[in-house]
Amino acid sequence: MPRGEKEERVTMEVTDEVLKIMEVGLAFRDYNGRISSMDFHSRATNYLVTASDDESIRLYDIQNATCLKTINSKKYGVELSVLCCVAESLRLLSLNDNRFVRYFKGHLDRVVSMSLCYEKDNFISGSLDRTVLLWDLRADKAQGLLRVQGRPAVSFDNQGLVFAVAYGGYVRMFDARKFEKGPFDIFSVGNDDSEAHVIKFSSDGRRLLLTTKAGRIHVLDSFHGNNIATYSVKPVLGNSTLEASFSPDGNHIISGSGDGTVYAWSVRSGKVARWGSTDNEPPLVRWAPGSLMFLTGSSELSCWVPDLSKLGSFAVTK
Numbered sequence: 469m470p471r472g473e474k475e476e477r478v479t480m481e482v483t484d485e486v487l488k489i490m491e492v493g494l495a496f497r498d499y500n501g502r503i504s505s506m507d508f509h510s511r512a513t514n515y516l517v518t519a520s521d522d523e524s525i526r527l528y529d530i531q532n533a534t535c536l537k538t539i540n541s542k543k544y545g546v547e548l549s550v551l552c553c554v555a556e557s558l559r560l561l562s563l564n565d566n567r568f569v570r571y572f573k574g575h576l577d578r579v580v581s582m583s584l585c586y587e588k589d590n591f592i593s594g595s596l597d598r599t600v601l602l603w604d605l606r607a608d609k610a611q612g613l614l615r616v617q618g619r620p621a622v623s624f625d626n627q628g629l630v631f632a633v634a635y636g637g638y639v640r641m642f643d644a645r646k647f648e649k650g651p652f653d654i655f656s657v658g659n660d661d662s663e664a665h666v667i668k669f670s671s672d673g674r675r676l677l678l679t680t681k682a683g684r685i686h687v688l689d690s691f692h693g694n695n696i697a698t699y700s701v702k703p704v705l706g707n708s709t710l711e712a713s714f715s716p717d718g719n720h721i722i723s724g725s726g727d728g729t730v731y732a733w734s735v736r737s738g739k740v741a742r743w744g745s746t747d748n749e750p751p752l753v754r755w756a757p758g759s760l761m762f763l764t765g766s767s768e769l770s771c772w773v774p775d776l777s778k779l780g781s782f783a784v785t786k
Contacts, residue, residue: 482715482716482717482719482720482760484720484734484737484740485779486760486774486779487720487732487734487740487741487774488732488740488741489774489775489776489778489779490732490741490762490772490773490774490775491772491773491774491775492770492771492772493771493772493773494533494770494771495768495769495770495771496528496535496768496769497767497768499520499522499524499767499768499769500520500521500522501520501521501522501523501767502520502521502749502765502766502767503518503519503520503521503752503765503766503767503768503769504519504520504521504752505518505519505752506518506519506752506754506763506765506769507754508754508756508757510584510586513756513757513758513759514529514530514531514532515527515528515529515530515536516528516530516754516756516763518765518769523540524538524539524540525538525539525561526538526539528769530756530761530763530771533771539561539566557571557572557573557575558571558572558573558575558579558582558593558603559571559572560572560605570605570608571608572593572603572608572609572610573608573609574599574601574609574610574613575593575595575597575599575601576595576597576599577595577596577597578595578596579593579594579595580594580595580596580619580620580621580709581593581594581620581621581622581666581667582594582622583622583623583624583631584624585624585628585631585644586628587626587627587628588628589604589605589606590602590603590604590605590611590624590628590644591603591605591624592622592624592631593622594616594619594620594621594622594633595620596619598615598616598617598618598619598620599613599614599615599616600613600614600615600616600620600622600633601613601614602614602644602647612647612648614633614642614647616633616635617635617636618635618636618663618664619635619663619664620633620634620635620664621633621634621635621664621665621666621667621678622634622667623667623668623669623676624644624669625669625673625690626669626671626673627673628644629643629644629645630642630643630644630673631644631647632667632669632676632690633651633667634657634664634667634678635663635664636661636664637656637657637658637659637660637661637662638654638655638656638657639654639655639657639667639676639678639688639693640653640654640655641653641654641655641690653693654693655676655688655693656693657678657680657684657686657688657695658686658695658698660680660682660684660686660698662680662681662682662684663680663681664678664679664680665679665680665681665704665709665710665711666678666679666709666710666711666712667679668712668713668714669690670690670714670718671714671716671717671718671757672718673690674689674690674691674718675687675688675689675690675696675714675718675735676688676689676690677712677713677714677721679710679711679712679723680710681703681704681710682703683700683701683702683703683704683710683725683726684698684699684700685698685699685700685701685710685712685721685723685733686698687721687735696735697733697735697738699721699723699731699733699738699739701723701724701725701726701729701731702725702726702727702729703726704726704750705726708726708749708750709750710723710724710725710726710750711723711724711750711751711752711753712724712753713753713754713755713762714755715755715762716755716757716758716759718735719734719735719736720732720733720734720735720740721733721735722753722755722762723753724750724751724752724753724764725750726749726750727745727748728745728746728747728748728749728750728751728766729742729743729744729745730742730743730745730751730753730764731743745766747766747767749766751764751765751766752764752765752766753765760773760774761773
């Protein structure tokens with residue numbers, strides 16, 4: 469490219485047609501156990517971290533399809549990373565030197581949900597001890613406590629101004645600056661009062677995604693609480709977690725299922741695609757931020773991209 473010319477980036481739009489032709493373009497199969505957690509870096513979004521039952525933490529450069537680092541954590545075992553969770557104990561791990569730099573103590577039972585506020589270095593955690601704790605990454609003691617009446621699912625919005633706590637068929641909305649006053653709004657998810665598993669905000673904060681043990685994926689308006697859509701998959705057995713993820717524009721959803729199947733849903737039109745699996749547990753799912761790619765994690769890490777040879781024409785945006 470001649471000097472002085474600006475590179476013009478062209479990306480595809482997420483549409484129903486594009487989702488139907490998604491397939492595994494790359495898979496990392498060197499795991500000796502199931503992937504138990506994975507997430508993208510908040511700013512360098514090409515970096516993905518996974519934690520797995522083989523007691524390893526791995527850092528990937530997804531854009532270049534490379535595993536950059538593998539850290540074995542035999543002493544503790546891992547469930548979540550880089551903010552790691554070992555049963556009821558939360559720890560902040562430095563990937564540079566494989567060293568726990570802070571321990572967050574407060575929960576008395578297994579942590580089942582966690583969400584970071586990247587703008588303010590805060591995070592919240594929900595536990596089977598029926599508490600939700602609010603933390604500052606710079607302090608080892610919780611900054612706040614909420615008591616709940618069930619297994620909680622928690623999530624910050626992208627700005628860190630609001631967080632949601634779901635359990636018992638309801639979503640409770642809190643102002644992060646005055647959470648001690650209780651929820652400022654409570655939304656019902658209909659007749660589904662089964663265990664809440666995962667709750668997430670869309671990137672623009674306008675929608676909420678909630679999964680439950682009964683195999684339901686609910687999409688709610690985060691401002692008014694009305695139900696936009698509900699989808700059904702196979703219920704989850706045992707201690708597995710049903711996961712789902714918004715596309716970057718919030719108009720599509722990727723979800724797992726209790727039988728290992730992966731689904732793609734259009735919020736506007738309903739089910740778009742289904743991909744079968746020989747696995748019998750729900751996979752982890754994450755949409756790559758700002759990319760036409762999603763990932764699934766089970767006994768391997770799979771990167772899903774569209775097979776453009778199956779698409780005659782497609783829309784592009786510059």
